[in-house]
Amino acid sequence: MSASSLKSETIELMGKLGVSQAALEGGDLAVHSPTNGEKIAEVKTSSAAEIKAQIEKAHEAFKVWRTVPGPRRGELVRLLGEELRASKEDLGRVVSLEAGKIPSEGLGEVQEMIDICDFAVGLSRQLYGLTIATERADHRMMETWHPLGVVGIISAFNFPVAVWSWNAALALVCGNSTVWKPSEKTPLTALACQAILDRALAKFGDAPEGLATMFVAERDGGEVMVDHEKVALVSATGSTRMGRQVGPRVAQRFGRTILELGGNNAGIVCPSADMDMAVRAIAFGAMGTAGQRCTTTRRLFVHESMYDDMVARLKKAYLGVTIGDPLKSDALVGPLIDKDAADNMNKALESAKASGGTVTGGERVDVNGDASYYYRPALVEMPEQTGPMFEETFAPILYVTKYSDFDDALEMQNAVGAGLSSCIFTLNVREAEKFLSAVGSDCGIANVNIGTSGAEIGGAFGGEKETGGGRESGSDAWKAYMRRATNTVNYGTALPLAQGVSFDIE
Numbered sequence: 001m002s003a004s005s006l007k008s009e010t011i012e013l014m015g016k017l018g019v020s021q022a023a024l025e026g027g028d029l030a031v032h033s034p035t036n037g038e039k040i041a042e043v044k045t046s047s048a049a050e051i052k053a054q055i056e057k058a059h060e061a062f063k064v065w066r067t068v069p070g071p072r073r074g075e076l077v078r079l080l081g082e083e084l085r086a087s088k089e090d091l092g093r094v095v096s097l098e099a100g101k102i103p104s105e106g107l108g109e110v111q112e113m114i115d116i117c118d119f120a121v122g123l124s125r126q127l128y129g130l131t132i133a134t135e136r137a138d139h140r141m142m143e144t145w146h147p148l149g150v151v152g153i154i155s156a157f158n159f160p161v162a163v164w165s166w167n168a169a170l171a172l173v174c175g176n177s178t179v180w181k182p183s184e185k186t187p188l189t190a191l192a193c194q195a196i197l198d199r200a201l202a203k204f205g206d207a208p209e210g211l212a213t214m215f216v217a218e219r220d221g222g223e224v225m226v227d228h229e230k231v232a233l234v235s236a237t238g239s240t241r242m243g244r245q246v247g248p249r250v251a252q253r254f255g256r257t258i259l260e261l262g263g264n265n266a267g268i269v270c271p272s273a274d275m276d277m278a279v280r281a282i283a284f285g286a287m288g289t290a291g292q293r294c295t296t297t298r299r300l301f302v303h304e305s306m307y308d309d310m311v312a313r314l315k316k317a318y319l320g321v322t323i324g325d326p327l328k329s330d331a332l333v334g335p336l337i338d339k340d341a342a343d344n345m346n347k348a349l350e351s352a353k354a355s356g357g358t359v360t361g362g363e364r365v366d367v368n369g370d371a372s373y374y375y376r377p378a379l380v381e382m383p384e385q386t387g388p389m390f391e392e393t394f395a396p397i398l399y400v401t402k403y404s405d406f407d408d409a410l411e412m413q414n415a416v417g418a419g420l421s422s423c424i425f426t427l428n429v430r431e432a433e434k435f436l437s438a439v440g441s442d443c444g445i446a447n448v449n450i451g452t453s454g455a456e457i458g459g460a461f462g463g464e465k466e467t468g469g470g471r472e473s474g475s476d477a478w479k480a481y482m483r484r485a486t487n488t489v490n491y492g493t494a495l496p497l498a499q500g501v502s503f504d505i506e
């Protein structure tokens with residue numbers, strides 16, 4: 001496919017999704033497809049004044065939306081889910097075009113959006129509070145959950161659409177308004193999502209204007225949202241570097257954050273592991289999405305008794321995996337997002353070699369010429385956990401280290417800054433349960449006989465330590481999008497004070 005035909009495919013697809021050609025031309029932000037490096041659009045970024053006005057409008061919309069009953073708010077998200085179902089193929093293709101994901105992963109991301117909409121619709125009737133036993137006679141104590149305000153969503157390039165929907169679907173049923181700043185690397189998918197949402201809003205009929213909007217901007221646009229006092233919650237997904245900046249700035253004004261930051265995820269392969277299962281899970285976890293998932297498997301600790309077998313099988317997988325243009329082939333590994341990602345990968349591999357690592361793969365593969373960055377995933381045997389293993393390099397590099405003692409493996413797995421996802425392969429119940437226990441994995445996600453990546457939306461998603469501590473998606477993650485009020489009601493005729501305190505005035 002030539003450059004011009006990729007651009008025309010973009011225009012055609014975006015048109016089908018509801019974004020006009022005019023919105024893709026003449027703007028100040030160039031959009032390049034990582035599949036071949038070609039410029040496929042020029043979109044307009046918003047100024048600080050425009051962003052502030054959008055936030056003010058969202059705040060006005062919030063004042064109306066918070067009074068709409070939860071199940072009615074759920075209806076909007078149900079309509080969004082329907083629109084997403086209708087647009088799944090096209091939006092999935094734009095994800096492949098703009099973020100370079102292979103087709104099944106592009107479509108999978110849209111499916112995740114549909115799933116969270118379904119979840120949120122049910123949730124819209126389940127925003128429960130507790131009733132609590134009170135120490136005073138003729139009193140009732142309870143919790144009420146109220147809408148919070150404007151939710152500012154900042155998202156990363158690697159899940160350009162799903163992360164928005166995790167936040168927006170929950171925020172909207174919880175009675176909030178939303179303003180979204182997508183990654184500057186993936187504005188087209190965001191424009192498409194807005195067009196899809198606008199159709200749902202039109203069908204819904206009477207939602208307040210400015211309820212859920214987005215803007216295109218670089219980091220400075222995100223900062224405007226971070227600092228704005230009318231943004232009650234900033235839900236920011238991206239690198240730990242970004243979180244270190246965003247967290248304190250929002251805290252400074254006592255705003256709330258959900259931080260979903262980097263991962264440096266590990267797996268442990270024990271002597272009893274089902275090797276076929278482990279190899280498949282690790283291959284997907286480490287090479288899938290070209291290593292550009294926050295939950296990508298980056299470190300592997302293999303028991304010495306299984307090490308040679310595991311490394312031999314992984315080498316075969318690494319040397320055999322298909323690498324190619326996700327728009328034209330059924331290859332399993334697509335491109336890195338850009339040159340910076342490639343430079344970071346090369347740097348990490350050099351550093352690993354300097355630390356005694358032996359690299360299999362990791363070389364550049366010419367798929368579509370110099371302007372795109374396709375790499376064979378790298379398997380790096382490391383004599384011990386050292387050097388680049390302590391960092392998240394957002395590229396397909398898997399470090400493998402041998403262990404002999406289970407507790408040492410656990411310690412190595414926990415000895416990094418990030419705490420997002422982890423897994424163990426074992427048929428030994430003692431090892432499995434210890435891994436899941438208070439002295440086991442310190443991550444927000446700990447799996448047994450399942451890899452580190454590919455979470456379902458029903459569970460709470462997020463991690464500890466430098467991953468930021470936030471939770472999104474399922475379980476009770478919705479509570480972060482609401483404010484809690486404790487209500488005590490006295491239906492008696494006396495006024496007993498708590499803790500038996502007396503304060504009698506005549």
Ligand code: NAD
Pocket residue numbers: 154155156157158159181182183184217218219221222223226237238239240241242245246259260261262263293294295392394420462463467
């Ligand atoms: P990034 O940190 O470079 O950018 C993420 C977003 O933050 C972008 O929209 C960017 O414009 C914005 N941003 C950056 N600095 C900002 C600031 N100071 N104020 C306001 N906004 C700011 O990340 P990326 O390269 O797009 O994505 C890759 C990273 O995201 C990896 O570290 C990955 O692990 C992480 N990630 C985490 C999760 C998770 O759920 N934990 C999910 C996806 C990606």
